[in-house]
Structure formats: structure tokens, C-alpha cells
Amino acid sequence: MTVAIVGAGAAGAAIAYSLREAGADVTVFEKSRGVCGRAATRRREGCRYDYGANYVKDDDERVTRLLTEELDTDGLVEIEDPVWTFDGEGAISEGRDGDERKRTYEAGITQIAKRLFARTDATVHRETRVGAVSREDGDWSLADTEDTDLGTFDTLVLTPPAPQTAELLATTRWDDGRRVTLHDAVAAVDYASVFTAVCHYPFTLDRPWYALVNTDRNHQVGWLSREELKPGHVPDGESLLVAQMGHDWSGERIDDDPQDVLRQSVGHVTELLGDDRVADPDWTDTQGWRYALPNDGLSGNAHRECEAAGLYVAGDWVVGEARVHAALRNGLDVGERIAERH
Structure with a gap:
């Protein structure tokens, strides 16, 4: 065969x-x-970051067995901090994923x-x-x-x-x-597009969550996560934000100049977090996912x-x-x- x-x-x-x-x-x-x-x-610069899919959910018994029993588990890690939510007005609320387990690898999710x-x-x-x-x-x-x-x-x-x-x-x-x-x-x-903005900072963000997800799809930011909470990804004392912008917002800009879209993205993330320090990352990265998510x-x-x-x-x-x-x-x-x- x-x-x-x-x-x-x-x-x-x-x-x-x-x-x-x-x-x-x-x-x-x-x-x-x-x-x-x-x-x-x-x-980049001592960091590893998952800029597409963020982790593997513990939602399928066969897949969980594959990752935790059949394949080499060296470097397989769990993200322990929770995912919180926010609405179209940017109001952040506690909790969404409960006891859900979130897995990736110290060397990055491509290890799968x-x-x-x-x-x-x-x-x-x-x-x-x-x-x-x-x-x-x-x-x-x-x-x-x-x-x-x-x-x-x-x-x-x-x-x-x-x-x-x-x-x-x-x-x-x-x-x-x-x-x-x-x-x-x-x-x-049908597919949704997503523009991803990656922002690095030489300081630690103090937040009680690993990620924020927009639940009503009425915000410019769709998802925001802290890569430093994945073991082995970001050196101590640093922060790395991965912002995946909203589907409609991204789709309207997927063919625009990435640096211009990045500047807009950073502005929306800064407003969401209410922290002016976030407006000035010391280095950035981008990715436009034209075919990101099947609807x-x-x-x-x-x-x-x-x-x-x-x-x-x-x-x-x-x-x-x-x-x-x-x-x-x-x-x-x-x-x-x-x-x-x-």
C-alpha cells in the first residue's frame, strides 16, 4: 500500500x-x-511561543491517551492557570474552563x-x-x-x-x-481569519489568569494569552503576550500591511488590560492566518x-x-x- x-x-x-x-x-x-x-x-531571543493553536484540550480520551501514554512524555507540560473571559466592552470576568486540562510541550506545540x-x-x-x-x-x-x-x-x-x-x-x-x-x-x-500579534516585555505581568477569551465576539481582541505561564517558554522576569484578534476584525485586515495591523492590535490589547506599559513591547512578531478556524x-x-x-x-x-x-x-x-x- x-x-x-x-x-x-x-x-x-x-x-x-x-x-x-x-x-x-x-x-x-x-x-x-x-x-x-x-x-x-x-x-526568538530565548523564548518559545505557540502563535497558532495554544494547547491541546483534554476533551478526547483517545487523544489524551496518545499524548500521555503512547508518545514520549518528556517535556509534556500542563498550563495550570485559568482562562478568564471578557465581553465586547472589555469587562473581564473570572473563569471559563473549570477543571479543563491544557497541555503543550516545553519545546512548543509542534512537538505533537x-x-x-x-x-x-x-x-x-x-x-x-x-x-x-x-x-x-x-x-x-x-x-x-x-x-x-x-x-x-x-x-x-x-x-x-x-x-x-x-x-x-x-x-x-x-x-x-x-x-x-x-x-x-x-x-x-466557511473559514474565519485570525491576525496574531506577539509582544514581548522585559518585565513580568501580574495577572491571575493564563488567558482571556472574548465570549460575545464583539471585541477587536478575540484571545489573549501569557506565554510565560507555559513551562520552558519564556525566561524568568519576562512576559510574552500572544493576541489573536477577533474574526471579523482580522478578516477585514488580513491583506493590510502587517505592521499597521500590529500597531492597531497593540493598542486594543493595551486598552483591554488597562496597562500603558503594554503599549511599548521591546520586540514583536506577527502572523496572518487567512484560513485559521473552520466555522x-x-x-x-x-x-x-x-x-x-x-x-x-x-x-x-x-x-x-x-x-x-x-x-x-x-x-x-x-x-x-x-x-x-x-
Whole structure:
């Protein structure tokens, strides 16, 4: 069995992991330099910071077992401080997550995909963007955007965000009504954009919470977290704020100059916290996530009907839950179905 996985995010890594004992020859094509997709980590000036997904929730028993029992737990840490809430007027209130456990790694959340792939024999080609797919003699042939042949496989899994998967399906050469039906279903999955502003300070913020989340979606800031409360991420005596701006606000500015959007973001964060020191970070970073969060899931059964032809889709957008644990669980499920089919 030969399997091509487009995308080395959480879902793609989980699929490869599920196939590790199935006798599959797995090849992964990832357009970026890193793995784990929107569960992303950067390093700068002695800090590590998760600037996409912030942690893995303890919401799925299978995923919890994967992280705490099956994979290496060295450096797996919990965020102990709570998540508080705020409304459109910026009024902060105590508590939201109760006893919810929040996990990441000292080395950053990208460790999830790195550790999953490390348990497999999968070949991962980075900085390789799949640009063409065709169905030939019962197999799937792939080429990159320069029309370089990437190989032929009996099974193909598409894991990029739904809009990018739909673009690939639209040009896929497979004269079958199932492709059209699947394309239409994938293209209908709506996404929200998020602009992330990262701000570092040479002092410690004294707050009783790890993060704040806007509950009514009426504020310019959607999420604000303190990376220094993740063990191993920020040196003592320093603070690192990760602000993920509101969906509507971000969507209106996703194509604007990032530095201009950053300045606006810092202003809104300063006003929310009521602390003028926050207005002057000593260094910053940004990321515009055009396809950050699926607003809904894949409707209908088109994706399951295509599986008989060896074509699968996977990701948090398939199940309609924008969470790392959802992407991991969906990837595990898809990998198990591929193994059973063969």
C-alpha cells in the first residue's frame, strides 16, 4: 500500500502514525518548512511561543491517551492557570474552563507532529507544494506546482484547510461525479481569519489568569494569552503576550500591511488590560492566518463515498471543530479506515 498525505499538520501526522503497523509506504508533502500546521511554534531571543493553536484540550480520551501514554512524555507540560473571559466592552470576568486540562510541550506545540512522525517510517518532503492531482489506472498521480512528478500512489489524503483542498479538487483530473460532489461540499466549509500579534516585555505581568477569551465576539481582541505561564517558554522576569484578534476584525485586515495591523492590535490589547506599559513591547512578531478556524464542518457523505476510490480528506474542518484534539482524532480515524481497507 502506498499512501500520499498532502499536509504535515496534526491530522496528517496522526494518519501517518495510525498506519505505522499497516505495512504502508507513506509519503507526506508539506508546503512549508515546518510541521504541525496551525499548531505552530517559533523561537526568538530565548523564548518559545505557540502563535497558532495554544494547547491541546483534554476533551478526547483517545487523544489524551496518545499524548500521555503512547508518545514520549518528556517535556509534556500542563498550563495550570485559568482562562478568564471578557465581553465586547472589555469587562473581564473570572473563569471559563473549570477543571479543563491544557497541555503543550516545553519545546512548543509542534512537538505533537514531530513526535508522531518520529514513530513512523514516513518520508516527509517539506517546502513541496502539490499543484496537480490525477487519477490514472486506479492510482493517484501527483505533481508539484512546477509540474515535477511527485509519484503515484494507491491512496491519497488531502489535509490542507478546506479552501485549499477545494482548490486542489477543482483541478484534479478524475472524471467521476464523486469528485465534483466532494469539491462542492469542501468548498462550502466557511473559514474565519485570525491576525496574531506577539509582544514581548522585559518585565513580568501580574495577572491571575493564563488567558482571556472574548465570549460575545464583539471585541477587536478575540484571545489573549501569557506565554510565560507555559513551562520552558519564556525566561524568568519576562512576559510574552500572544493576541489573536477577533474574526471579523482580522478578516477585514488580513491583506493590510502587517505592521499597521500590529500597531492597531497593540493598542486594543493595551486598552483591554488597562496597562500603558503594554503599549511599548521591546520586540514583536506577527502572523496572518487567512484560513485559521473552520466555522462549520463537512456536510453530507461525499468524503466517505470517495474513500472507495482511495481518496480521503482529513482535518479539524471535516468534523467542524477548530481544535488540535479534533484534528488529531480525525486523523487517527482516517488512518484506521485506510488500514482496514487494505
